[in-house]
Each structure stands twice: as structure tokens, then as C-alpha cells.
Amino acid sequence: MLVIRADLVEEMVAHARRDHPREACGQLLGPEDTDRPERYVPMTNADDAEARGSDYRFDSREQFEVYKQATENDEETVVVFHSHTRVPRRPLTDSGLPEAYPSVKDIEYMGLQPGVHFAIVALTGPDAEPDLRSFLLDAEGRVVEDEVQVVERYMLSHTGADDVPDKG
Amino acid sequence: MSATVSIPTILRTHTGGEKQVKADGSTLQEVIADLEANHPGIKDRLVTDGALHRFVNVYVNDEDVRFAGGLDAQVPDGGTVTILPAVAGGR
Numbered sequence: 001m002l003v004i005r006a007d008l009v010e011e012m013v014a015h016a017r018r019d020h021p022r023e024a025c026g027q028l029l030g031p032e033d034t035d036r037p038e039r040y041v042p043m044t045n046a047d048d049a050e051a052r053g054s055d056y057r058f059d060s061r062e063q064f065e066v067y068k069q070a071t072e073n074d075e076e077t078v079v080v081f082h083s084h085t086r087v088p089r090r091p092l093t094d095s096g097l098p099e100a101y102p103s104v105k106d107i108e109y110m111g112l113q114p115g116v117h118f119a120i121v122a123l124t125g126p127d128a129e130p131d132l133r134s135f136l137l138d139a140e141g142r143v144v145e146d147e148v149q150v151v152e153r154y155m156l157s158h159t160g161a162d163d164v165p166d167k168g
Numbered sequence: 169m170s171a172t173v174s175i176p177t178i179l180r181t182h183t184g185g186e187k188q189v190k191a192d193g194s195t196l197q198e199v200i201a202d203l204e205a206n207h208p209g210i211k212d213r214l215v216t217d218g219a220l221h222r223f224v225n226v227y228v229n230d231e232d233v234r235f236a237g238g239l240d241a242q243v244p245d246g247g248t249v250t251i252l253p254a255v256a257g258g259r
Contacts, residue, residue, distance in 0.1 A: 055258030060225045060232045088259045106257035
């Protein structure tokens with residue numbers, strides 16, 4: 001399950017709308033080993049197929065800068081995000097619409113990041129209703145849907161003294 | 169000539185779970201050969217047909233080696249080599 005704050009979902013969807021019809025991409029970072037996304041980092045889509053607007057690739061130098069900063073802050077990538085704006089190359093349905101489901105190419109690259117959630121927002125147009133879904137690969141490399149639970153704030157485990165409210 | 173190599177999660181099965189390992193070499197090619205000698209199987213995850221695999225990004229110090237000579241990139245003594253998974257996909 002992916003538990004994610006509503007404001008982070010809004011940031012991803014806003015990015016997808018801004019870049020439509022190109023695919024938008026980004027990542028959500030959170031404290032190491034918590035599986036809790038805390039901030040959205042929009043990434044530059046450096047895909048060669050820019051003109052077709054149908055694929056995405058993190059800019060490798062930017063990815064390194066974000067990685068360095070995250071490592072210094074004891075953060076890690078919790079979610080990799082991208083949008084789908086076109087009919088898939090191999091559609092699962094005959095709706096003729098973008099699908100919030102990993103493509104063959106998505107799955108190839110998902111295998112490189114075990115434990116990371118892959119969130120996809122499908123947008124049929126810049127102002128259309130977004131369809132957000134999230135996926136993981138299991139140990140056998142099969143795609144597993146990851147239920148998305150959108151919350152106003154995270155319910156953190158109680159860490160402070162009883163009379164001190166928890167942060168977050 | 170020794171470098172510190174940062175290993176991504178997906179490749180830590182080859183390094184006994186270590187996030188960082190030492191490797192010798194003055195070029196990336198030599199560093200990868202030394203990695204392979206100590207952590208068998210890792211080279212095939214990084215190199216295919218004599219070039220870096222499209223699934224990985226490799227950085228020497230702060231530079232992506234795709235812009236710095238690829239496998240021939242110079243690795244200074246005491247330098248850092250960082251391996252990250254490439255992040256890509258699309259419809």
C-alpha cells in the first residue's frame with residue numbers, strides 16, 4: 001500500500017497537467033526506511049523521443065544531484081512518478097485512452113528499483129480528471145497493484161512525551 | 169589507485185549487502201574489472217557489448233561518464249564512483 005499526503009498528489013497531478021501532452025516525471029523522497037513520501041521533486045524529462053512526447057527518462061545529471069542531496073539528508077526515493085498521456089503501444093483495453101498501468105518499458109525499468117513504488121497518473125487532456133494508480137514488482141518480477149491511500153497528514157507513531165504533540 | 173564505489177540496492181546482492189566497496193583502477197573499465205574480481209557477476213549488470221548498460225548511470229566524482237569517455241573515463245586516486253539505476257519508461 002502507498003500512503004501519501006493529498007498535497008503531494010496535487011503536486012504530481014499539477015506537474016502532469018503542466019507538461020501535457022509530454023509525459024511528466026518526478027520522485028517523492030522520504031526519510032530512509034520509512035516508506036513515507038515527504039517531498040516531491042519534479043525531474044526534467046530527458047527522453048530523446050521528446051518530440052513524440054510519449055516516453056520519459058530522468059535527466060542523469062539532475063538525478064545525481066538529487067541523489068547526493070538526499071543521501072546527505074538521510075532521505076531516499078520512495079516513489080517514482082510519471083504520467084501517461086497517450087494511448088499505450090500495447091493497450092490493455094480498446095478504450096483508445098491513456099492507461100494508468102505500467103507499459104512494457106516501464107516494467108523493464110521498475111525491476112531496477114526493488115521496493116520503490118511506481119505511481120502513474122493517466123491524463124486524457126490537460127484539464128481532464130486524473131487517474132492515479134501505483135504499482136510494485138513482486139519478487140518474481142510480476143506487476144502488483146499497490147493500493148493508494150490519500151491522507152491529509154500521516155499518522156506517525158508516538159515518539160515524544162505524552163504532553164508534547166508529535167510533529168508532522 | 170583506489171576508488172570508493174557506491175552500489176545501488178539492486179546490485180548489493182553481489183557485494184554481500186555493502187553500500188560502498190573499494191576497487192582499484194585508473195579508468196572505469198579497470199575499476200569494473202576489479203569489482204568483478206571481488207564481486208563476481210557484477211560486471212554483466214553494468215556492461216553489455218563493451219559499453220555501459222542502458223539500465224545504469226555511472227558517475228565518476230560528480231560527472232556522468234556518458235559525457236566523460238564512458239568506460240575509458242579516468243578515475244582519480246581516492247575518487248568516487250557512483251552507480252545509480254537509470255529511471256525511464258513511458259506509455
